[in-house]
Amino acid sequence: MSPLLSAFCLALLGIVASTSACQFPDTPLSSNITDGFSIYVQNASIPVIHNRVLNFRPNGLDMHLVLRPAGEPTNDTLYLQNGRVIYNTLHAVIDLEYDPDNSTTKIFMTDRTYHPVGIFQPVYGCNPETDALQIELEVATRLTDPPVNGGKVGIRRVVDTYEFRYSPPDNSLLTPEWLSVTLVLFRNG
Structure with a gap:
């Protein structure tokens, strides 16, 4: 390919890329999503977990959150009600197995009401590989006394x-074992 044609093709690709960039809609997202969804995690810098799907691992009446291939598929059975991630009669909580070495706490699903509930806010995001618009979940609040706003x-x-796992905001104790992720909603069916 001639240098002139090559430069033209690169310029054309740049124009196409700039016009197809991910743009957020003006309409804010609701904290209620009634259509069932599944969740996958993103962190392109850690290929072993990037784009893997959240599954359930039963533990008594609770469901622990694990990455596929472990556990059982969620298959669009999750929904969001006032920021609470719900599955049947279970809701996401941030409690138990606190690790003082890195100040993180387990996230799991339970029907018990005495555990601190995790409240999540849906936000728009852009897929880091395709630049496609996506809906992500961010931690809004951990309902402790007093509540903790934010975290990851x-x-x-x-x-x-x-x-x-959950980390509170401004956590300086995180170790290399902590793999930060973005939660992304998708539909399997």
């Missing part, structure tokens, strides 16, 4: 899988 979700390797 991460993944940690545990025996034969990866489990979901």
Whole structure:
């Protein structure tokens, strides 16, 4: 290919890329999503977890959150009600298995009402690989007394899988075992 034609093709690709860039709609997202969805995680800098799907691992009446292939598929059974991630009669909580070494806490699904609930806010985001518009979930509040606003979700390797953890905002104790992720909604069906 001639240098002139090559430069023209690169310029044309740049124009196409700039006109197809991810743009957020003006309409804000509701904290209620009644159509069932599934969740996958993104962190392109960590290929072993990037684009893997959240599954459930039963533990008594609770469901622990793990990455596929471990666990059982969620298959569009999650929904959001006033910021609460719901599955049947279970809701997402941020409690138990607190790790003082890195100040993180487990996220899991339960029907018990005495655990601090996790409130999530849907936000628009852009897929880091395709630049496609996507809906992400961010931690809005951990309903403790007093409530903790913000924080982030991460993944940690545990025996034969990866489990979901919560870190409070401005956590200076995070170690390399903490793998920060973005939660992305999608529909399987």
